[in-house]
Amino acid sequence: MSTTEQSPQSVTDQPAHRYTAALAARVEQQWQDRWESEGTFVAPNPAGPWADPEGVAGREKLYILDMFPYPSGKGLHVGHPLGYIATDVYGRFQRMQGRNVLHALGYDAFGLPAEQYAVRTGQHPRKTTEDNIVNMRRQLRRLGLAHDPRRSPATTDVDFYRWTQWVFLKVYNSWFDAEADGGRGRARHVDEPGASVRVG
Incomplete structure (x- = not known):
């Protein structure tokens, strides 16, 4: 059959390999x-x-x-x-x-x-x-x-938040000593000497 003799595809026919959902x-x-x-x-x-x-x-x-x-x-x-x-x-x-x-x-x-x-x-x-x-x-x-x-x-998860709570307690019970370590500064526990002179 020539291309001119082929019957047109019906409107309802779907291609053989249609990409559907x-x-x-x-x-x-x-x-x-x-x-x-x-x-x-x-x-x-x-x-x-x-x-x-x-x-x-x-x-x-x-x-x-x-x-x-x-x-x-x-x-x-x-x-x-x-x-x-x-x-x-x-x-x-x-x-x-x-x-x-x-x-x-x-x-x-x-x-x-x-x-x-x-x-x-x-x-x-x-x-x-x-x-x-x-x-x-x-x-x-x-x-x-x-x-x-x-x-x-x-x-x-307990295995997660136990560490976030641990970090929070470390920060909460610390203060920043700007003069420690030759002026580089570091966190110090509130019970360490010098905590009473902290400013702010």
Whole structure:
């Protein structure tokens, strides 16, 4: 049949390989599964259990930390990916330039919004926060962002906030001695000599 003799395609017929939302979801899920299984976005340490001394661990390092989403609601809003996509593009570019990129993200959940959400839902703040973090992790994975999944702290984790409380107590119980160490200055405990003469 010549091209002039071919019957025109019906308006209702779809091309054999149309890129649909369902196809896009399958393709993206396939790549996200592969990235996870191969550890594509994990940043190895130079030593220790997460070491990869023969691989990228010895390369120039780059640390990218995204703003922690606040899991006081059921999920992300459009403002979250807006910033995350920008840092993701930057991190991927730096990775292609040969750098060992640690792109991290955690979850910040202290404060009144988390408590108010728990009151509205009638659940304990720990339960609502942990459930919301699970959902946000699912959403972030579906976005295909290049965060290192092993480095994802939550400020509600005891192993995290015990250190922030320790630092706070160190700062709270200290004063800055500008004349110490030959004028370079350093923090001194409030019980050390000289604390009573501190100014301001």
